[in-house]
Amino acid sequence: MAELYIGLMSGTSLDGVDGVLADFSTSKPTVVRHASAPFAINLRAELLALNSPGDNELHREALAANALARSYAAVVQELLASGGAAPAQVRAIGAHGQTVRHRPQEFDGTGYTLQLNNPALLAELTGIAVVADFRSRDLAAGGQGAPLAPAFHQGVFSRPGQTVGVLNLGGISNLSVLGADGTVLGFDCGPGNGLMDHWCQQHTGQPFDAGGAWAASGQVIPALLQALLAEPFLAKAPPKSTGRDLFNPSWLQSRLAGFGTAAPADVQATLAEFTASACVADLQRHGKDSQLLIVCGGGALNTYLMQRLQAGLPGVAVESSQAHGLPPLQVEAAAFAWLAHRTLGHASGNLASVTGAAGPRVLGAVYPA
Template sequence: MSDVPELYLGLISGTSADGIDAALVRFEDEQPSLVSALTYPWPAELRERILVVAQDEARLDLDGYGRLDVAIGRTFAKAAQAALTKAGVKPGAVRAIGSHGQTIRHRPAGEHPFTLQIGDASVIAEATRIETIADFRRADVAAGGQGAPLVPAFHAHILTPGLGPRVVLNLGGIANVSVLGTDGSVTGFDTGPANGLMDAWCQRQLAQPYDEGGAFAASGKVDERLLAALLADPYFALPPPKSTGREHFHLAWLDTHRELGGLHPADVQATLLALSAITITHDISRYGRGAREVVACGGGVHNASLMDAIESRLGGLQLRQSSDYGIDPDFMEAMAFAWLARQRVLGRPGNLPAVTGASGPRVLGAVYPAPLL
């Protein structure tokens, strides 16, 4: 390989669809560093459409699917262009874009397992004039895996085993953990909701996209009957490998619980926060394998109430943020997809079978070439 530093751009919109994270990443001697990053806002109408579809509240005909695919692709391309403009970097300096796309359905179990992330990568490549790599999850699903989470491989790369055993906790719409052993072993899975349900309830009750600082939850009290009903969901008892998303944990799921009736909205928010904290820390306790600390990243690190609730349940484990290791917690996942794009370019596997349950390592992602001049 050349000693010249390489630039890759990672793009992702998570299950909360609260914006497209774009991270321009430099790789030098295999080590990634964040050059520049931003979160590009979704147009309000498009975000609303995404959330309705992703929460399994609507069905798409083929025309609706095609239009949504292109609209998302165009917005991803605008996010990439904004990131390059901010960094003062020309498209020709970027080796490739790694686009996660927007998940609208994740069904890794059953007779015909599948996962679906949309955002037309041909549109992104055409608009940016940069080779774009997308559709990272389906090769893992085809190999019998969950297709998720994919970030533990990057966590293991950037937070080396020499730092000691640890759990990396990603607090997106869904929470996932990566358990990094000092022997180089890596396991990981989705624990269940992190911010997604709380964001959706806050949007319904306050017309706000998220609970800033956890103030709404802090103003309420946990309802033990509702909490017990939510914790009884079979997903929480499943052993890993496992993964989930908004098509399972959404407001319609919450509305099925009769214990919800008559509760003050703030009490529901407090209960949803407790659900996230309890399920996360239970799985860390069960699968943490001697970890001494938990390193948190993702948008949930800004929810002080959630972080306090998690910390109070961790026992002797120290809760830190990825910023303590020089990694911006808001852009860890976007950096991961820049890294996955590079893995694809180099012909290297991007999945970890011990995490996803796939039958073996797989090179992930489909390549959409830059347009010819």
């Protein structure tokens, strides 16, 4: 008998919602259906604005969370309709929420991470139990609260006796190193698609550089690349996580000082090289015996970026997760379905080796149907 869960993901790229209906009745979950929906322009703009301090934030955050829950509910309804499932057949929805601030271990030693969401409203709109707030328990246990996907990556992509890298290229890039000996390391590498998307929107009016064609038309600016790679976060040892709190337009603008005459396409090429270089360096540093790098997230659809990763890793097979059973845009949503499944089973969802928490913890809060 099917054991159905829904996973929802809206990441730092802010392009919209991805959702999966997944069956957990076998040892490895199977995605039954996938659905996605772009954010309305005004909601995307508000979510982006809330990544930075502003006026009347509490009011705006609350209303944005309501709008986000309604966007989530629309994707859930599409999944149910296309999968021929009734709400009563789905055990839970794993709804991560939209990260707008991520400052673990800062200020008072614990810090905070904030994901906008209204899981109570989502439970009301869908008639399905919702599991949300996955990060805060890990933070309370001394961890980074991120990344959370490596435990799922281990479950679906690991290979006995072989070290495998799994790279998620969302708004921020994060790497899981699945060791041949069963160990797992995971951490954020750098800006992922976030800076490239911002620059593309600013100069072409397009939300992203489709296939990396614009970046491919430019030339890397070596001095700018070195200035970008000098960011101290890149040299930090794991556990480490980051977000738009660091890699944001203001950060980029400060690095572009002195490069005001650079052609926009050349800057885009340099940003692509920056993203690829940070990921390559981390795999070489922490997974040097890897012969396979599985890439997921929207960046896996960027042909030029995938080529730059492969150029930096000549001895490694750089492959889309599509070739390993899960299309790139389904992996992170499936991870949150898996986390909801773990929560309802009273099983831990974090890996202390990844987040730096004091130990395994059951993550998330449950909002019953």
